[in-house]
Amino acid sequence: MSVHWRRSLPAGAAVSLQATLGSAEIRSCCLVSGESSTLYCAAENGQRYAVGHLTSGSPHCSLKLLLPKDAIVSCTAGELMICGVADSDMQVETWLQFSCY
Numbered sequence: 001m002s003v004h005w006r007r008s009l010p011a012g013a014a015v016s017l018q019a020t021l022g023s024a025e026i027r028s029c030c031l032v033s034g035e036s037s038t039l040y041c042a043a044e045n046g047q048r049y050a051v052g053h054l055t056s057g058s059p060h061c062s063l064k065l066l067l068p069k070d071a072i073v074s075c076t077a078g079e080l081m082i083c084g085v086a087d088s089d090m091q092v093e094t095w096l097q098f099s100c101y
Contacts, residue, residue, distance in 0.1 A: 006083040011037065014074040024067045028083045031059040035078030041065065042072045054080065 009015060011033065029039050031054040039052040039061070052061035067073075073082065 004083065004085055006081055008032065009039075009073060009075050009080040009082055011035070011075060011077055011079050014072055016070075016072050024069070024071060024084065026063050026065040026067065026073075026082050026084045028063055029054065029061045030081045030083070031056070031078055032081050033078035037075045037078035037080055039063075039080060039082070040074045040076075041067060042074070043068050044070055048074070054078070 007015075029052050031037060034056055036053070036055045038050050039054070040048045041051050042048040051065060052063060054061055
């Protein structure tokens with residue numbers, strides 16, 4: 001059985017995904033504010049990749065991202081809500097920890 005999690009990603013924030021048991025899975029992203037926003041992911045090499053662009057006309061994005069434990073997610077302009085799935089044997093709070101810079 002899967003456990004679902006969700007976290008807010010403030011506009012302009014860079015968030016480190018510290019998955020203590022390996023990797024983090026992001027399944028979807030929603031626009032919280034009315035402003036357009038782009039979701040970015042960066043891994044160990046520091047290269048940043050745009051993985052979703054959300055607007056008021058298209059406020060939801062389905063994703064299938066399996067990220068390494070050192071991945072950093074960020075967004076531009078509007079606040080986003082990112083959602084994912086964890087295995088029920090894991091504690092979500094210890095499996096996926098966010099720390100904002």
